[in-house]
Amino acid sequence: MFKNHLFHGIAAGLVSGLACYLFYSTLRDEFMYDFSKIFTTMNLFAACMFGCVLASVGFFAAKKIMPKYGEIVFNFIFTTLIFASLISPMMHKLPLDFDEYLTVIFPTFAMTLHFFPAIFWFALKPLFIRKQ
8 A cells, every 4th residue: 555655656756857857948948047056957856756755655644644534634734835835946045146037037937846746746646546
């Protein structure tokens, strides 16, 4: 049972990491947005993997602790944490030598990336976790 949850988190992390990379590389190539001074591609994949695997472990724990309402409680906490994580890119202090135009673009770009792991976690959930 836990193995399905773990594989779900890993698969969602890989797919969301790939989607984040494609989104970032498209913006970098088409619009010349270079945020390499702030984060790397490995940071994108690591954050997606960490978030999705942690969500899967949290979902498993919520279902074990509260079999009847665990999914509802987990979904509420997960979405609340996703929205709370948006504070981080908004408050991030950019390097002084960073392009002034990109300082306006960065929070919007980073906030968009914060939703990718949740979107793919919820999208892949029916493939790995069946209702009992």
